[in-house]
Amino acid sequence: MKKSNTTNSKPNHWLMKTEPDVFSIDDLANSPNQTTGWIGVRNYQARNYMRDQMRLGDRVLVYHSNANPSCVVGSATVTRTAYPDHTAWDTTSPYYDPKSSPDNPRWQMVDIQLETKFPTPQTLQMLREHPKLAEMVLLRKGMRLSIQPVTAVEYKFIFSIASRIA
DNA sequence: GCCAACGTTGGC
DNA sequence: GCCAACGTTGGC
Numbered sequence: 627m628k629k630s631n632t633t634n635s636k637p638n639h640w641l642m643k644t645e646p647d648v649f650s651i652d653d654l655a656n657s658p659n660q661t662t663g664w665i666g667v668r669n670y671q672a673r674n675y676m677r678d679q680m681r682l683g684d685r686v687l688v689y690h691s692n693a694n695p696s697c698v699v700g701s702a703t704v705t706r707t708a709y710p711d712h713t714a715w716d717t718t719s720p721y722y723d724p725k726s727s728p729d730n731p732r733w734q735m736v737d738i739q740l741e742t743k744f745p746t747p748q749t750l751q752m753l754r755e756h757p758k759l760a761e762m763v764l765l766r767k768g769m770r771l772s773i774q775p776v777t778a779v780e781y782k783f784i785f786s787i788a789s790r791i792a
Numbered sequence: 793g794c795c796a797a798c799g800t801t802g803g804c
Numbered sequence: 805g806c807c808a809a810c811g812t813t814g815g816c
Binding site: 793794795796797798799800801802803804 | 805806807808809810811812813814815816
Binding site: 643645691692693695696750770772 | 812813814815
């Protein structure tokens, strides 16, 4: 059997940042089919994760950045793999990039569907308290990447504590 | 609003 | 390819 990521049925785990003033977990909940295209990623590393590694059914932690406080607020699943981000060639979009075009799209997006809005969002401060999460990418100094890999252990742990009713 | 830590751009 | 200047992110 050929080794290939595309035939591996085990989902990957991710964390995706969004500024709640721009698009919040409630906006996702209120979206048609609770699904949205993840427009506006303009960072190559984040794009490459989407383009090269995100698969249908991958699990996503949704994180509110630039918030009071910033926290993991919910979970979602990938329901469509990477496709061109049309906002890049929309001159009226805040995400417009003149170097992208329909013929030669530079940026990609995926679709995600809400799974859970957590009853107990986990703030950065709360996450830092757990030794289990010591190596988490989100908690590393200077880490700005808007799409990050999360280990299965980290994902399950955060899902578990955020699901508890406080 | 501050500013550290990144990422990108562009002259050379 | 180097790297200074500039722009952005995002916690605080």
